[in-house]
Amino acid sequence: MADKAQIDALKARQQRIRNFSIIAHIDHGKSTLADRILEHTKSITAREMREQMLDSMDLERERGITIKLNAVEINHVHSDGNAYVFHLIDTPGHVDFTYEVSRSLAACEGALLVVDAAQGIEAQTLANVYLAIDNNLEIIPVINKIDLPAADVEKVRKDIEDVIGLDASHAVLTSAKEGIGIEEIINRLVTDIPAPKGDVDKPLKALIFDSFYDPYRGIVPSIRIVDGTVEKGDIIKIMSTGKTFEVVEVGVMTPKQTPRAALGPGDVGYLTASIKNASDVRVGDTITLKKKAADAPLPGYRPLSPMVYCGLFPIDSNDYNDLREALERLKLNDASLIYEPETSQALGFGFRTGFLGMLHMEIIQERIEREFKIDLIATAPSVVYHVHQTDGTMKKIDNPSLMPETQHIDRIEEPFVEATLLTPKDYVGNIMELCQSKRGRFQTMKYLGDARVQLIYHMPLLEIVYDFFDKLKSQSKGYASLDYEFHSYQASKLVKMDILINGHSVDALSTIVHREFAYRRGKAITEKLKDLIPRHMFEVPVQAAIHNKIIARSTIRAMRKNVLAKCYGGDVSRKKKLLEKQKEGKKRMKSVGNVDVPQEAFLTVLSLDD
Amino acid sequence: MKGIYVHIPFCRVICTYCDFIKEVAKPKRHRRYVEALCREIAMAADRLNGATTLYLGGGTPSLLDDDDLRLIFDAIAEVILPASLQEVTIEANPEDITEAKAALFKRLGINRVSLGVQTFHPDALRFLRRTHEPADVFQAVLRLQTAGIMNINLDLIFALPNQTMAELRHDLDEIVRLDPTHVSAYSLIVEEGTRLKTLIDQGEVTPADEDTEADMFNAVIDTLTTHGYTHYEISNFAKPSCESAHNRMYWENREYVGLGVGAHGHEGNRRLLNTPRVKDYLERLENHTSPVVADDPDEGIKDTLIMGLRLREGVSLKTMHTRHGVDVFTHYPALEKARDNGLIEVVKGNLRLTHKGMLLGNEVFMIF
Numbered sequence: 001m002a003d004k005a006q007i008d009a010l011k012a013r014q015q016r017i018r019n020f021s022i023i024a025h026i027d028h029g030k031s032t033l034a035d036r037i038l039e040h041t042k043s044i045t046a047r048e049m050r051e052q053m054l055d056s057m058d059l060e061r062e063r064g065i066t067i068k069l070n071a072v073e074i075n076h077v078h079s080d081g082n083a084y085v086f087h088l089i090d091t092p093g094h095v096d097f098t099y100e101v102s103r104s105l106a107a108c109e110g111a112l113l114v115v116d117a118a119q120g121i122e123a124q125t126l127a128n129v130y131l132a133i134d135n136n137l138e139i140i141p142v143i144n145k146i147d148l149p150a151a152d153v154e155k156v157r158k159d160i161e162d163v164i165g166l167d168a169s170h171a172v173l174t175s176a177k178e179g180i181g182i183e184e185i186i187n188r189l190v191t192d193i194p195a196p197k198g199d200v201d202k203p204l205k206a207l208i209f210d211s212f213y214d215p216y217r218g219i220v221p222s223i224r225i226v227d228g229t230v231e232k233g234d235i236i237k238i239m240s241t242g243k244t245f246e247v248v249e250v251g252v253m254t255p256k257q258t259p260r261a262a263l264g265p266g267d268v269g270y271l272t273a274s275i276k277n278a279s280d281v282r283v284g285d286t287i288t289l290k291k292k293a294a295d296a297p298l299p300g301y302r303p304l305s306p307m308v309y310c311g312l313f314p315i316d317s318n319d320y321n322d323l324r325e326a327l328e329r330l331k332l333n334d335a336s337l338i339y340e341p342e343t344s345q346a347l348g349f350g351f352r353t354g355f356l357g358m359l360h361m362e363i364i365q366e367r368i369e370r371e372f373k374i375d376l377i378a379t380a381p382s383v384v385y386h387v388h389q390t391d392g393t394m395k396k397i398d399n400p401s402l403m404p405e406t407q408h409i410d411r412i413e414e415p416f417v418e419a420t421l422l423t424p425k426d427y428v429g430n431i432m433e434l435c436q437s438k439r440g441r442f443q444t445m446k447y448l449g450d451a452r453v454q455l456i457y458h459m460p461l462l463e464i465v466y467d468f469f470d471k472l473k474s475q476s477k478g479y480a481s482l483d484y485e486f487h488s489y490q491a492s493k494l495v496k497m498d499i500l501i502n503g504h505s506v507d508a509l510s511t512i513v514h515r516e517f518a519y520r521r522g523k524a525i526t527e528k529l530k531d532l533i534p535r536h537m538f539e540v541p542v543q544a545a546i547h548n549k550i551i552a553r554s555t556i557r558a559m560r561k562n563v564l565a566k567c568y569g570g571d572v573s574r575k576k577k578l579l580e581k582q583k584e585g586k587k588r589m590k591s592v593g594n595v596d597v598p599q600e601a602f603l604t605v606l607s608l609d610d
Numbered sequence: 611m612k613g614i615y616v617h618i619p620f621c622r623v624i625c626t627y628c629d630f631i632k633e634v635a636k637p638k639r640h641r642r643y644v645e646a647l648c649r650e651i652a653m654a655a656d657r658l659n660g661a662t663t664l665y666l667g668g669g670t671p672s673l674l675d676d677d678d679l680r681l682i683f684d685a686i687a688e689v690i691l692p693a694s695l696q697e698v699t700i701e702a703n704p705e706d707i708t709e710a711k712a713a714l715f716k717r718l719g720i721n722r723v724s725l726g727v728q729t730f731h732p733d734a735l736r737f738l739r740r741t742h743e744p745a746d747v748f749q750a751v752l753r754l755q756t757a758g759i760m761n762i763n764l765d766l767i768f769a770l771p772n773q774t775m776a777e778l779r780h781d782l783d784e785i786v787r788l789d790p791t792h793v794s795a796y797s798l799i800v801e802e803g804t805r806l807k808t809l810i811d812q813g814e815v816t817p818a819d820e821d822t823e824a825d826m827f828n829a830v831i832d833t834l835t836t837h838g839y840t841h842y843e844i845s846n847f848a849k850p851s852c853e854s855a856h857n858r859m860y861w862e863n864r865e866y867v868g869l870g871v872g873a874h875g876h877e878g879n880r881r882l883l884n885t886p887r888v889k890d891y892l893e894r895l896e897n898h899t900s901p902v903v904a905d906d907p908d909e910g911i912k913d914t915l916i917m918g919l920r921l922r923e924g925v926s927l928k929t930m931h932t933r934h935g936v937d938v939f940t941h942y943p944a945l946e947k948a949r950d951n952g953l954i955e956v957v958k959g960n961l962r963l964t965h966k967g968m969l970l971g972n973e974v975f976m977i978f
Contacts (some may be wrong), residue, residue, distance in 0.1 A: 268734050561969045563971035564971065569615060
């Protein structure tokens with residue numbers, strides 16, 4: 001337990017803590033702004049400065065997006081002579097990561113709402129601002145990129161007032177790139193955002209809002225202290241499980257881990273306590289002290305349920321256990337990731353894995369391949385169908401290959417989402433056409449100002465999962481944005497389409513399609529597979545079938561020539577290496593009923609130009 | 611039985627598709643190289659003992675002037691009896707064969723010349739950066755025969771980018787008209803690091819597709835076998851008793867000594883490699899140092915099979931047993947599947963590729 005002097009110090013410190021996050025659409029300049037704030041407050045030296053400091057995963061830097069949230073402590077001496085402590089908790093800007101956003105917002109008292117001066121408000125920003133308003137956060141509007149020739153500050157100001165209903169008269173005008181307006185942001189953080197509430201004398205209540213794995217120190221939870229204090233040597237208790245651990249170290253991210261004597265109310269930091277199991281520190285849980293325990297946990301989070309499922313299979317079946325470990329490790333700070341073992345005739349043992357959306361799925365797959373070095377085959381994504389059977393029961397099916405026989409099906413319902421699309425008015429025609437072609441049902445259209453339009457459609461999630469997002473971008477020259485949330489289950493004329501390779505139905509290639517699209521899609525898939533699967537010693541037919549009726553076919557012709565033309569004494573070893581390379585290529589494929597199928601083939605349905 | 615391979619790395623122009631060790635150099639450097647080579651020959655005297663074939667390859671050995679060639683043959687005559695060499699081959703560009711050059715070849719004991727013909731289409735020759743005209747080939751063959759060198763190989767390349775079947779037929783007609791004793795016919799291989807590879811990667815050239823290659827290969831086989839050639843190795847065709855004795859040593863996985871820059875050798879159960887850099891080669895020999903930079907054990911069973919199956923007659927199962935102590939089908943169970951797929955067959959105690967297997971050899975070689 002902290003002593004009297006320490007407690008007084010923590011109390012004084014609490015008054016000067018400002019916890020905030022940044023809400024912005026992808027590309028509106030959030031990470032650059034965060035970098036500037038770090039620079040301006042000299043939180044990092046020029047030597048340490050890397051572009052987009054907060055995005056610490058390689059993948060994040062490459063894709064230019066924020067996936068995992070990061071919390072950084074910033075020290076700032078204000079013009080009033082006091083030293084303030086800022087905690088910047090970064091948030092991801094993509095539709096798939098709403099859950100992460102709600103986590104970081106729950107750890108804050110305020111938020112910077114960053115809007116691109118040239119592009120205005122995007123659909124995703126809207127969703128996140130409403131989340132922040134629901135969390136009672138103080139919101140400071142920031143109009144960024146004012147240096148751009150296309151910037152229209154007044155229009156964006158009006159946008160913020162009309163669309164969100166926030167007073168934008170005091171919006172901070174910035175160019176993060178040029179370093180304009182950064183000082184004003186810092187001043188406003190001090191004056192506008194309230195100090196955290198919370199009582200240092202009450203029993204410890206700390207919210208786990210993230211956690212990461214350190215090979216030497218075990219699982220390290222990121223925490224926000226609400227009440228009480230925690231320091232080295234304390235015995236902490238996880239409120240949901242009752243498990244106890246002795247604290248080895250407490251500290252803050254600056255952005256590197258920096259130990260502190262104690263953490264008090266309003267502090268955002270980490271603790272280490274030799275925690276070995278990921279399941280012991282679930283994100284959203286509350287930490288308290290064993291001796292002086294809080295009576296009730298913090299509200300925590302409601303994990304989102306996955307919307308998209310796919311099968312993940314190791315190419316090398318020996319990697320199965322490694323894959324399980326990788327998923328466990330990733331789930332550590334991604335409660336929305338769920339998985340269970342799955343067996344496929346074609347692909348062997350793997351996991352049926354649920355994701356929040358397509359980007360989430362891609363990121364997880366890439367992280368498994370990169371960070372855990374496991375070569376994967378991913379099957380085409382599926383949504384969760386409600387299959388009402390003739391006997392009156394209902395089955396939830398997230399795997400097309402498990403679809404009951406047609407004669408047992410009364411009707412199939414699929415998830416529809418309410419999709420909110422924001423677009424410059426020039427593209428409304430294109431976008432409406434696209435939505436219609438993806439079975440969208442028009443709801444409303446509203447002008448936001450005189451140049452931008454908000455469209456609301458009810459659409460099957462299945463269609464969004466495929467290539468809707470890419471199509472939307474290409475139909476609107478990249479200007480339209482999309483946000484969606486689950487709406488309802490609705491009956492559709494859906495059928496299961498099987499793919500047969502060399503006469504064998506390949507379970508991992510089965511998909512659910514709308515009856516009207518079946519023929520076209522079947523043709524596109526078989527054609528694409530024909531190009532992706534290499535020639536074999538024999539002719540390989542590729543067929544699409546709907547309950548035993550073949551609706552499309554293509555043929556992979558038999559291999560006719562594969563031989564080294566020249567082989568003399570001079571290059572035996574080199575020629576042998578070439579043969580080894582061919583052999584390796586074959587090993588990377590999955591053998592399905594005598595046919596070697598490359599990884600990409602299992603994702604063909606995703607990239608069809610039908 | 612043993613072969614000697616001598617590498618001459620010089621060319622007038624670098625061909626579009628070539629990935630051999632070669633350079634464009636001045637005559638002065640030629641001489642310096644020949645002197646180094648002669649020194650290597652002298653140093654290798656013991657190893658050359660028992661050789662029955664000699665093969666000068668490149669590069670372009672015919673580029674060397676008369677004195678350079680004389681120096682090499684003199685050096686060889688210093689260490690082995692010229693009469694013990696039953697087959698002496700030199701690779702030549704058609705435009706290099708003057709009457710005098712042909713006569714010199716004959717005098718030096720060369721009894722087989724391999725001409726880099728490639729194609730008879732002027733545009734295709736230019737694309738490949740060959741420096742001769744189709745007419746040069748006829749001249750060269752006539753001059754060699756006049757000089758008394760009757761054993762002549764013509765190299766042909768098919769499945770060139772945009773080549774039509776009619777164009778290939780014309781090439782084959784010309785070959786048949788010239789009636790050489792031996793033909794090597796290769797489908798164009800795109801090797802890493804060649805100009806051809808760059809052109810293809812940049813999308814400026816489209817390689818022939820698999821069906822075209824197969825159709826052309828079949829046309830080559832049909833035409834040449836109809837005209838009295840035996841298809842005795844995947845890419846090689848010969849009139850009766852005109853098979854290349856030297857190249858056969860490679861395919862039978864026998865011993866050969868490699869001399870010159872980048873040359874490979876197979877001596878005892880070891881595979882040797884000379885330094886692949888001309889400068890390094892020169893410096894090593896000028897310092898009386900061995901040019902060998904790699905000396906690794908061979909892979910007896912695998913090598914014998916991969917090389918041996920290239921030959922029409924294949925590999926004797928009995929020899930595999932006596933030479934390597936293995937029953938091939940037990941050692942490589944996957945061979946059964948290849949047999950089911952019609953790629954291999956056992957004929958008179960020999961394991962060999964079928965006709966289909968000749969076009970799909972890699973599918974078999976990958977088993978080993």
